[in-house]
Amino acid sequence: MKLKRFHLRYYPPGIILEYEKKGCLRSKSIDLFDLTPATNPDELVAVIRQSEPLITESRANQVKQLILRLQQKQGQKNHRFCFIKELKAHVLPLTNVAFDKSGSRFLTGSYDRTCRVWDTASGTELHRLEGHSNVVYAIAFNNPYGDKVATGSFDKTCKLWSAETGVCFHTFCGHTAEIVCLAFNPQSTLVATGSMDCTAKLWDVETGEEVAALIGHTGEVIALCFNTVGSQLVTGSFDHSVSVWDVASGERVHTLIGHRGEITNVQFNWDCSLIVTGSMDTTCKLWEVVSGECVATLAEHKEEVLDVCFDLSGQLIATASADGTARVFSATTHQCLVTLEGHGGEISKICFNPQGSRILTASSDKTARLWDVQSGSCLQVLDGHTDEIFSCAFNYEGDTIITGSKDNTCRIWY
Amino acid sequence: MGLLSILRKLKSTPDQEVRILLLGLDNGGKTTLLKQLASEDISHITPTQGFNIKSVQSQGFKLNVWDIGGQRKIRPYWRNYFENTDVLIYVIDSADRKRFEETGQELAELLDEEKLSGVPVLIFANKQDLLTAAPASEIAEGLNLHTIRDRMWQIQSCSALTGEGIQEGMNWVCKSVNSKKK
Numbered sequence: 179m180k181l182k183r184f185h186l187r188y189y190p191p192g193i194i195l196e197y198e199k200k201g202c203l204r205s206k207s208i209d210l211f212d213l214t215p216a217t218n219p220d221e222l223v224a225v226i227r228q229s230e231p232l233i234t235e236s237r238a239n240q241v242k243q244l245i246l247r248l249q250q251k252q253g254q255k256n257h258r259f260c261f262i263k264e265l266k267a268h269v270l271p272l273t274n275v276a277f278d279k280s281g282s283r284f285l286t287g288s289y290d291r292t293c294r295v296w297d298t299a300s301g302t303e304l305h306r307l308e309g310h311s312n313v314v315y316a317i318a319f320n321n322p323y324g325d326k327v328a329t330g331s332f333d334k335t336c337k338l339w340s341a342e343t344g345v346c347f348h349t350f351c352g353h354t355a356e357i358v359c360l361a362f363n364p365q366s367t368l369v370a371t372g373s374m375d376c377t378a379k380l381w382d383v384e385t386g387e388e389v390a391a392l393i394g395h396t397g398e399v400i401a402l403c404f405n406t407v408g409s410q411l412v413t414g415s416f417d418h419s420v421s422v423w424d425v426a427s428g429e430r431v432h433t434l435i436g437h438r439g440e441i442t443n444v445q446f447n448w449d450c451s452l453i454v455t456g457s458m459d460t461t462c463k464l465w466e467v468v469s470g471e472c473v474a475t476l477a478e479h480k481e482e483v484l485d486v487c488f489d490l491s492g493q494l495i496a497t498a499s500a501d502g503t504a505r506v507f508s509a510t511t512h513q514c515l516v517t518l519e520g521h522g523g524e525i526s527k528i529c530f531n532p533q534g535s536r537i538l539t540a541s542s543d544k545t546a547r548l549w550d551v552q553s554g555s556c557l558q559v560l561d562g563h564t565d566e567i568f569s570c571a572f573n574y575e576g577d578t579i580i581t582g583s584k585d586n587t588c589r590i591w592y
Numbered sequence: 593m594g595l596l597s598i599l600r601k602l603k604s605t606p607d608q609e610v611r612i613l614l615l616g617l618d619n620g621g622k623t624t625l626l627k628q629l630a631s632e633d634i635s636h637i638t639p640t641q642g643f644n645i646k647s648v649q650s651q652g653f654k655l656n657v658w659d660i661g662g663q664r665k666i667r668p669y670w671r672n673y674f675e676n677t678d679v680l681i682y683v684i685d686s687a688d689r690k691r692f693e694e695t696g697q698e699l700a701e702l703l704d705e706e707k708l709s710g711v712p713v714l715i716f717a718n719k720q721d722l723l724t725a726a727p728a729s730e731i732a733e734g735l736n737l738h739t740i741r742d743r744m745w746q747i748q749s750c751s752a753l754t755g756e757g758i759q760e761g762m763n764w765v766c767k768s769v770n771s772k773k774k
Contacts, residue, residue, distance in 0.1 A: 269641075269665060269666060270641070270642050270643075270666060271641075271642035271643070289642060289669060289672060290669060291669070291672070312671075312672050315595075332602075332672065356602060358599055374599070374602060374603060397603075398599070398603050400599055416599075440600070442596055482593060484593050484594060484596055500593055524593055526593055526594025526595065526596065527594060540594070542593075542594065567594075568594050568595050569595070585641065586641050
């Protein structure tokens with residue numbers, strides 16, 4: 179085995195080793211999820227060397243430099259967001275918003291049947307993706323590549339577009355009811371769609387053909403997520419259950435039963451070992467992927483859990499509730515670490531910044547709020563929207579925010 | 593609950609839930625009517641740029657009412673909301689005689705829509721609190737309502753402002769849903 183070179187992964191922090199083995203180029207990652215600006219880099223290098231034979235004495239200093247770079251990145255804190263621009267994006271309310279990986283472009287979906295591609299810096303419209311005959315609800319870039327866009331519509335179809343030219347490559351037809359969630363696999367070879375017709379489907383990006391129909395739910399499929407390597411898909415349904423599917427075969431691996439209300443969101447953690455689910459039953463559950471067992475029920479909210487997510491490293495879980503509060507839990511101890519209080523209405527969306535130090539929430543009180551994960555204090559109230567905020571997102575650097583509202587506009591903050 | 597509430601109300605409604613579509617020209621009083629139904633404050637209502645959804649309990653039914661903006665530029669998007677509609681409520685400003693022709697045309701187009709075929713229609717002759725309001729009988733005649741034969745229909749005079757006539761209209765809605773389900 180011969181080490182060829184290093185790659186740095188900022189979020190979640192890690193070092194990717196590219197090495198040669200029997201003439202083949204391979205790679206593996208050293209995950210450094212516990213890294214903080216306070217970590218002693220020399221000690222960390224020593225720990226890495228104990229378990230990683232590829233890091234020889236001569237490479238040690240190089241690794242230390244990489245660790246310092248990662249720590250430098252983590253040190254960028256106290257960024258205060260300023261309102262930059264309001265885009266009168268659509269003639270009807272917005273649905274979802276999404277960034278590409280760099281954050282230089284973003285997407286908005288709308289009740290006006292279009293999806294628009296925007297330039298973040300200038301706020302100009304790059305493309306208007308027209309062709310759907312009903313609400314454009316679910317949208318995504320094929321990150322990290324960012325050269326394609328998928329749109330899922332209430333017209334029962336999903337369309338695949340070029341992000342560069344705005345040309346429609348394929349229309350995926352086959353669902354018999356509204357498409358309400360979708361995702362690209364990490365390799366960008368497949369699109370998964372979930373529908374009110376109680377099924378999910380996998381589509382080939384290249385050919386536009388249906389690859390698999392994931393049949394088994396008895397209620398609407400309203401959330402889905404690929405794991406980090408793209409081998410499994412998790413779907414959440416209004417039938418109160420969650421299913422885990424093997425992507426290659428289209429077979430159901432597990433049915434996660436335990437919630438007593440509709441599922442509102444599902445997500446894998448970074449190392450694909452856990453799934454978190456939120457439900458209208460006011461709880462959030464944590465499941466072990468290998469066994470399909472429920473390992474924890476986080477029952478602290480007084481009303482429906484409307485959104486749930488892991489931070490990128492998978493250490494923390496954030497939950498948003500109709501009770502107007504959000505909470506942060508430890509993914510390992512399952513303890514509630516902080517409660518985020520201040521919104522004057524239901525919180526319908528929640529996300530971490532890629533660094534895992536901040537949380538962004540969107541509420542029916544017409545504001546989005548930025549919170550400090552450690553202390554739970556509200557750092558900023560992003561106000562100005564004149565109606566409920568449906569969606570919010572950070573870019574990969576964590577220095578830009580977009581919010582999408584029922585008031586037909588979106589706002590850029592950085 | 594944000595976008596989830598839209599999905600929840602979109603799904604095929606169980607027996608006791610009724611999906612009602614509230615349409616009509618701009619400034620007809622749809623949002624005032626919706627708020628009156630939900631017993632909410634009606635003093636500061638601005639033109640609806642998108643839609644409002646409210647659930648109201650009435651006579652053992654859960655009425656999910658979708659109020660869609662009526663401005664000309666957003667009327668083409670009404671059809672986004674047609675699917676799974678149980679009852680259509682069409683609101684007319686009875687005092688705005690200049691626009692009777694326009695409102696009649698929009699209604700006729702709605703009744704021609706395939707996705708709304710057979711859906712019972714209630715016409716609210718709203719703003720009866722105004723002195724210049726045309727009576728419901730005159731509007732019914734002007735719109736040729738008596739030629740509607742492919743569905744149940746009803747015209748009800750009302751004032752969304754005072755609440756007068758609204759309960760009678762909603763009684764008809766529940767009755768028509770009952771007889772449709774039989």
